[in-house]
Amino acid sequence: MLIxxxxxxxxxxxxxxxxxxxxxxxxxxxxxxxxxxxxxxEQLHNLLAKAAFGDKIVVSKLYxxxxxxxxxxxxxxxxxxxxxxxxxxxxxxxxxHGQQYAFTKILHCLAEFQRDAISEKTKAGLSVAKExxxxxxxxxxxxxxxxxxxxxxxxxxxxxxxxxEKTGISKSTLYRYLEY
Numbered sequence: 582m583l584i585x586x587x588x589x590x591x592x593x594x595x596x597x598x599x600x601x602x603x604x605x606x607x608x609x610x611x612x613x614x615x616x617x618x619x620x621x622x623e624q625l626h627n628l629l630a631k632a633a634f635g636d637k638i639v640v641s642k643l644y645x646x647x648x649x650x651x652x653x654x655x656x657x658x659x660x661x662x663x664x665x666x667x668x669x670x671x672x673x674x675x676x677x678h679g680q681q682y683a684f685t686k687i688l689h690c691l692a693e694f695q696r697d698a699i700s701e702k703t704k705a706g707l708s709v710a711k712e713x714x715x716x717x718x719x720x721x722x723x724x725x726x727x728x729x730x731x732x733x734x735x736x737x738x739x740x741x742x743x744x745x746e747k748t749g750i751s752k753s754t755l756y757r758y759l760e761y
């Protein structure tokens with residue numbers, strides 16, 4: 582069975598163009614989202630629940646179906662587990678006919694590449710910032726407050742609540758400094 586899926590976009594806010602394209606492609610049923618937001622895509626969930634072995638999901642373009650490479654990988658993995666294929670009209674991608682492994686494998690590699698690229702850029706940015714003297718993480722408490730809190734704690738005259746109120750040093754921070 583050919584099942585269509587459409588989601589509003591800037592070019593097609595009411596999904597009329599997509600719906601006509603899907604019906605012309607032979608879709609017997611079309612699931613249409615009422616909004617373009619990537620959150621709460623109820624019709625996509627309904628579609629995935631209905632899809633069965635041998636079905637083919639048809640979309641006008643991949644972005645209609647998924648919001649990112651990672652999301653596309655997740656959706657294709659779900660479809661593969663139930664024996665359903667995907668056909669994207671604009672990109673002419675059909676995960677059926679023996680092409681599924683190659684396309685899915687390439688997509689997994691691209692997703693991993695994106696993850697690695699983001700990680701490397703983040704690490705490089707942190708390294709450059711560190712060379713310029715920036716300190717990452719939460720700012721440390723001023724040493725005078727820590728010293729005062731330790732003195733108050735060691736005097737055994739103040740409760741932890743009083744120490745925190747007067748110095749701004751929390752119980753966990755105080756205990757961490759006391760371990761040194």
